[in-house]
Amino acid sequence: QKEVEQNSGPLSVPEGAIASLNCTYSDRVSQSFFWYRQYSGKSPELIMSIYSNGDKEDGRFTAQLNKASQYVSLLIRDSQPSDSATYLCAVNPVRSGGSNYKLTFGKGTLLTVNP
Amino acid sequence: EPEVTQTPSHQVTQMGQEVILRCVPISNHLYFYWYRQILGQKVEFLVSFYNNEISEKSEIFDDQFSVERPDGSNFTLKIRSTKLEDSAMYFCASSVNGGTPTDTQYFGPGTRLTVL
Numbered sequence: 640q641k642e643v644e645q646n647s648g649p650l651s652v653p654e655g656a657i658a659s660l661n662c663t664y665s666d667r668v669s670q671s672f673f674w675y676r677q678y679s680g681k682s683p684e685l686i687m688s689i690y691s692n693g694d695k696e697d698g699r700f701t702a703q704l705n706k707a708s709q710y711v712s713l714l715i716r717d718s719q720p721s722d723s724a725t726y727l728c729a730v731n732p733v734r735s736g737g738s739n740y741k742l743t744f745g746k747g748t749l750l751t752v753n754p
Numbered sequence: 755e756p757e758v759t760q761t762p763s764h765q766v767t768q769m770g771q772e773v774i775l776r777c778v779p780i781s782n783h784l785y786f787y788w789y790r791q792i793l794g795q796k797v798e799f800l801v802s803f804y805n806n807e808i809s810e811k812s813e814i815f816d817d818q819f820s821v822e823r824p825d826g827s828n829f830t831l832k833i834r835s836t837k838l839e840d841s842a843m844y845f846c847a848s849s850v851n852g853g854t855p856t857d858t859q860y861f862g863p864g865t866r867l868t869v870l
Contacts, residue, residue: 670855682845682861683797690856727797731855740852741787741810742859744797 641666641732645745653753658715660748662728665709671731671740672704672711676724677747683727687713718752725749756780758862760846766868767836775831775865777846785852786829787859788821790814790842797845803829804852836869843867 642665652658660674671690675683689695689702689711701714711730715722725747731740759778767773779786788800802809803821811819820832829848833840843866847859 673858675861682843682864685858685860688856688858729797740855740857741799741802742789742797743799746796 641669641730641743643728643730643743643745645726645728645748647746648749649751650748651751651753652718654718654720656718656752658718658722658750658752660713660715660726660728660750662711662713662745663709664711664728664730664743666730666732666743667706667709669709669730669732672702673729673731673742674700674702674711674713675727675729675744676722677727678724683729683744686726715750718750720752720754723750723752756782758846758848758860760844760862760865762865763863764866764868766870769838769869770835773833773836773867775833775844775846775867777829777831777848777862778827779829779846779848780860781827783848783850783860785809785849785857786821786823787847787849787852788831789845789847789861791845791864792839792842800831802852809852833867836867838869841867841869 674686687702699716703712727747728745729742786803801811843864846862849859
C-alpha cells in the first residue's frame with residue numbers, strides 16, 4: 640500500500656512567520672510530487688509541483704524534495720492569514736502497466752496563520 | 755483562466771437511488787479523473803479515463819460505479835445504487851497528458867453527495 644504521511648496539525652504560526660509543512664512517502668520510486676491547498680469545503684488547488692531533488696521557489700512558496708529520504712516539504716514565507724488552509728501533499732506513484740498517472744494524497748496539514 | 759466545472763454542487767439522494775455527477779473538464783485536456791473525499795478524510799482516487807476508456811480504477815470503484823463521456827465536453831460519474839457510505843465530496847479533475855509523470859491535474863469545485 641503506497642502511503643503519503645503528513646502531520647495533521649494544526650500548525651499555528653504568527654503572521655509574517657515562515658510555515659514549514661512536511662510530507663513523507665513510502666514508494667521509493669515515486670516520480671513527481673505536488674502541494675495542493677484546500678480551504679474548508681473547497682477543492683484542492685495546486686500550489687507547487689516538484690520533480691527533482693533540491694529546492695524549487697515560486698513567490699513566497701518553496702518546495703524541497705529529498706528522494707533519498709523520501710521527504711518533501713513546503714515552506715511558506717511571510718505567512719498571511721489568507722494562507723490558513725489545509726495543505727495536501729500528493730505523490731504520483733510509479734505507473735502500473737500502461738495506466739495514467741494518479742495522485743495519492745496525504746491527509747493534509749491544517750495551517751492557521753494568526754494576525 | 756479555464757476551469758473544471760461540476761454540477762450539481764450538492765446532491766441529496768435516498769439510499770438505493772441512482773445518481774449522476776457531471777463534470778466539464780478543461781477543453782484541451784485529454785485525461786479525466788474522479789476522486790472522492792469523505793468528510794475529515796483524505797482525497798482518494800477512484801478512476802482515470804482516457805480515449806473513451808477507463809485507464810485505471812481503485813478498489814473503491816466497484817460495479818456500482820461507472821463513468822462515461824457522453825459527448826465532447828461532459829464527463830460523468832454514475833453511482834447505480836447509492837449507499838450511506840457513498841456520502842462524500844466528489845471531485846473531477848483533468849489534465850493535458852496523464853501519461854507523463856510531470857502532468858498536472860486540475861480539480862473542479864466538487865459535488866457534495868449526501869445519501870440519506
